[in-house]
């Protein structure tokens with residue numbers, strides 16, 4: 202199993218969730234986060250002078266999926282979270298050792 206952690210633009214979450222649902226990927230955790238990438242936030246100009254927003258509002262989407270489904274999920278995220286502009290986000294993929302469904306105590310892929 203793999204954990205896919207995607208940092209995306211907040212406005213992209215709704216459509217992406219729809220598309221993931223339609224492909225049968227329903228389980229996910231989302232959180233509002235703040236972050237920065239290579240551009241270190243964003244530089245803004247205002248009448249009172251220039252200033253920098255150090256951290257930008259993003260959404261973190263976490264999904265644990267079977268190994269065989271990881272690429273399909275990554276592909277969907279890239280397709281529906283992309284604008285082509287800086288700040289589209291990032292996807293981190295890690296191995297997952299175990300999953301337990303608390304209600305039934307099922308383990309492994311059957312519990313995802």
Ligand SMILES: Nc1ncnc2c1ncn2[C@@H]1O[C@H](COP(=O)(O)OP(=O)(O)OP(=O)(O)O)[C@@H](O)[C@H]1O
Pocket residue numbers: 208235236237238239240257259286287288289290291
């Ligand atoms: N190396 C990193 N580690 C952890 N989180 C990161 C990292 N890089 C980016 N992020 C998270 O992803 C968000 C979006 O990053 P962003 O898309 O701006 O990456 P980037 O490397 O600057 O690429 P781009 O040049 O396309 O903007 C950041 O606000 C931050 O939350």
Ligand SMILES: [Mg+2]
Pocket residue numbers: 237238239240241287288289
């Ligand atoms: Mg960036």
